[in-house]
């Protein structure tokens with residue numbers, strides 16, 4: 001059982017996510033989740049967190065002490081980094097997926113409190129947390145405004161909400177690699193068909209304004225290849241290939257892709273590895289705001 005956490009006794013019961021029998025929340029959600037579940041996705045999420053940490057955590061306004069909640073914490077990859085960055089923080093994660101939470105629990109042990117639940121209906125009282133974070137969550141949810149509203153509700157009056165989210169419209173290779181472009185378009189369309197928004201990043205400042213947030217800041221987080229840093233270029237390229245490949249089962253099953261396209265995508269990545277003049281970029285958006 002997790003060591004700590006601001007939960008009433010009834011909520012603690014939910015920490016046991018190894019529930020027997022059919023799990024309706026997970027089944028309904030899992031079918032649509034583009035990255036899938038299981039060991040491959042667990043590994044991908046940890047590698048993603050490590051590769052993107054210099055971008056995501058750069059100058060993040062985190063206090064040395066207090067309570068932090070991550071919505072959609074997945075396998076706990078970001079919480080793991082946060083525990084190292086800010087050992088004085090009391091960390092809690094919530095996620096819909098029992099298998100992701102199981103991986104988080106195995107990896108983090110009692111360093112973090114873990115709860116299974118919907119980020120749009122948080123089982124925490126008003127004004128509980130000093131920081132609420134989302135990292136690569138809102139692109140997957142049908143009603144991001146409901147998640148943000150809940151995040152603001154559980155924030156303390158002086159707390160801050162920090163969302164790091166994708167803007168998939170910014171993804172490009174230069175010169176364009178046709179199979180990768182086609183795959184990416186199908187990838188984004190599949191997310192939209194599942195009720196998500198792959199372009200959520202650019203909507204965040206507007207959503208925060210509509211919800212009455214105060215002290216709204218946002219910044220562009222560039223993930224850009226550099227000819228001056230071949231090691232970082234190779235790392236980002238491998239990460240990008242992994243990201244696109246994570247959608248393969250769903251894109252091949254229902255998303256309009258076929259094995260020939262997947263093979264062409266692999267060939268495009270091989271070409272990009274070989275030809276260092278090929279550049280690529282991708283931008284995320286990081287929103288930071290207060291309750292009022």
Ligand SMILES: C[S@@+](CC[C@H](N)C(=O)[O-])C[C@H]1O[C@@H](n2cnc3c(N)ncnc32)[C@H](O)[C@@H]1O
Nearest residue numbers: 045072073074077095096097118119135136140
């Ligand atoms: C791409 S992963 C990101 C995980 C983690 N934030 C990270 O950066 O490693 C998205 C996570 O959001 C979770 N998720 C999606 N919709 C959710 C919801 N409505 N409530 C809670 N978790 C959700 C998924 O189960 C998945 O673990």
